[in-house]
Amino acid sequence: MRLAEIFEIIETKLAVGMTTLDIEKLVEVELKKRELISRSKGYMGYKHITCISIDDEVVHGIPSVNRILQDGNIVSIDICVSLKGYCADMARSFIIGKGSQEAIRLIAVAKSALDKGIAKAIPGNRLSDISNAIQQEVEAAGFNVVRDFAGHGIGKQLHEDPEVVNFGEAGKGPILRVGMTLAIEPMITQGRYEVFVDKDGWTVKTKDKSLAAHVEDTVAITESGPMILTRFGS
Numbered sequence: 235m236r237l238a239e240i241f242e243i244i245e246t247k248l249a250v251g252m253t254t255l256d257i258e259k260l261v262e263v264e265l266k267k268r269e270l271i272s273r274s275k276g277y278m279g280y281k282h283i284t285c286i287s288i289d290d291e292v293v294h295g296i297p298s299v300n301r302i303l304q305d306g307n308i309v310s311i312d313i314c315v316s317l318k319g320y321c322a323d324m325a326r327s328f329i330i331g332k333g334s335q336e337a338i339r340l341i342a343v344a345k346s347a348l349d350k351g352i353a354k355a356i357p358g359n360r361l362s363d364i365s366n367a368i369q370q371e372v373e374a375a376g377f378n379v380v381r382d383f384a385g386h387g388i389g390k391q392l393h394e395d396p397e398v399v400n401f402g403e404a405g406k407g408p409i410l411r412v413g414m415t416l417a418i419e420p421m422i423t424q425g426r427y428e429v430f431v432d433k434d435g436w437t438v439k440t441k442d443k444s445l446a447a448h449v450e451d452t453v454a455i456t457e458s459g460p461m462i463l464t465r466f467g468s
């Protein structure tokens with residue numbers, strides 16, 4: 235919920251000419267106001283509180299004073315925090331300015347795939363019901379899901395078991411139970427799904443340089459269904 239507020243603020247401030255380091259600094263102020271502790275800073279040597287990925291960058295882009303937002307860019311922002319020891323992880327993709335029809339559609343499909351996946355996060359379902367729902371939604375729109383990175387269980391640690399992949403047959407894996415909390419995060423591409431890690435050691439990019447989008451929510455499984463901890467109303 236507090237993270238959702240921060241994403242709302244980010245959305246109002248994004249503009250041509252801003253750098254990705256400006257976004258990082260803005261987020262730093264907003265985390266402090268809300269007593270949220272960054273869980274990416276210090277994670278495997280990562281030095282920042284946001285990951286900001288532009289266009290063909292899928293995830294784990296490093297904020298930098300040299301990355302200036304341009305009209306039409308897709309900007310994917312990922313923030314993970316904890317409050318009283320419990321983690322939340324959230325990401326959204328935004329367009330700077332008007333954007334191409336294809337970029338707008340890519341982001342819309344990522345979001346609807348996330349929603350389709352979340353809808354399967356109910357007690358008694360299997361883990362891969364989530365994965366399959368995401369893949370179906372993305373491929374029906376003519377896009378692809380990244381195979382090399384996945385969502386994850388989340389709790390006192392940012393990354394817990396199980397891994398929540400974004401593809402595969404339904405009806406496999408552990409049975410979902412009340413109390414499980416998952417970070418569900420489709421990473422989708424306009425073109426092929428192959429990715430590589432840039433020479434900076436972090437930034438994940440599409441091999442074919444096609445556009446990518448990434449959206450993520452943290453979801454608790456309750457008796458009455460999925461409770462989205464990173465949206466308003468939770």
Ligand code: MF3
Nearest residue numbers: 274277280285294312314323
């Ligand atoms: N938030 C990312 C995830 O969804 C993890 C970022 S860790 C970092 O799993 F070190 F790259 F920031």
Ligand code: CO
Nearest residue numbers: 323385417419
């Ligand atoms: Co995550």
